[in-house]
Amino acid sequence: MPDDARFEWFADVMGVRAGERVLEIGPGNGASLARMAERLGDGRIVGVERSATALARAGQRCADEIAAGRIRLVEGEIGKIVPARLLAELDPGEQFDLIYAVNVNLFWTSPAPQAWATLRTCLSPTGRLWLCYGYGTPTDTPTSPKPSPTRLTDRCAAAGFTCEPTTSGDLLAVHLTPTH
Numbered sequence: 001m002p003d004d005a006r007f008e009w010f011a012d013v014m015g016v017r018a019g020e021r022v023l024e025i026g027p028g029n030g031a032s033l034a035r036m037a038e039r040l041g042d043g044r045i046v047g048v049e050r051s052a053t054a055l056a057r058a059g060q061r062c063a064d065e066i067a068a069g070r071i072r073l074v075e076g077e078i079g080k081i082v083p084a085r086l087l088a089e090l091d092p093g094e095q096f097d098l099i100y101a102v103n104v105n106l107f108w109t110s111p112a113p114q115a116w117a118t119l120r121t122c123l124s125p126t127g128r129l130w131l132c133y134g135y136g137t138p139t140d141t142p143t144s145p146k147p148s149p150t151r152l153t154d155r156c157a158a159a160g161f162t163c164e165p166t167t168s169g170d171l172l173a174v175h176l177t178p179t180h
């Protein structure tokens with residue numbers, strides 16, 4: 001299954017570990033969430049998705065993990081939703097160890113200052129931030145749409161992050177490090 005292969009590769013590259021508190025932006029129908037939850041053990045993954053239709057599909061797909069409290073779903077749009085609504089899915093005082101998005105264009109197609117501010121508020125001081133792209137596998141010929149590297153680097157720099165890309169086959173994962 002291409003989805004299995006791509007999300008396993010993204011999880012490997014991002015270094016997803018047991019016990020982490022993870023936020024995925026735009027999980028769509030939730031194909032990624034169950035795979036990530038498997039790696040998290042007693043950790044937790046929160047998916048924030050603006051499409052109610054996609055979120056309903058994710059809810060069906062991940063019903064067991066949601067019942068167990070390992071996956072939580074929030075309907076909302078990064079850039080509009082208040083960070084406190086996302087942090088409310090964690091224990092009091094906690095922030096996310098990892099925030100990532102797969103094929104969400106927001107961060108390179110527009111300045112999105114509110115979205116970047118939300119990421120900074122929700123990410124723990126030692127947390128990791130990744131933007132991932134691609135629908136194929138780590139061994140496919142690259143065909144999926146990807147951001148312009150220059151535009152993505154410029155957007156990240158304007159938001160106060162440097163970018164370090166990793167690629168394999170059709171997949172691209174970009175690690176963002178804050179500059180201040």
Ligand SMILES: C[S@@+](CC[C@H](N)C(=O)[O-])C[C@H]1O[C@@H](n2cnc3c(N)ncnc32)[C@H](O)[C@@H]1O
Nearest residue numbers: 026027028048049050051054076077078102103
């Ligand atoms: C192209 S789809 C990718 C879905 C999935 N991540 C994947 O790779 O298969 C992008 C998803 O992100 C969601 N999305 C886009 N911008 C968003 C935002 N600002 N906040 C939350 N969800 C967003 C869309 O509704 C859509 O479900």
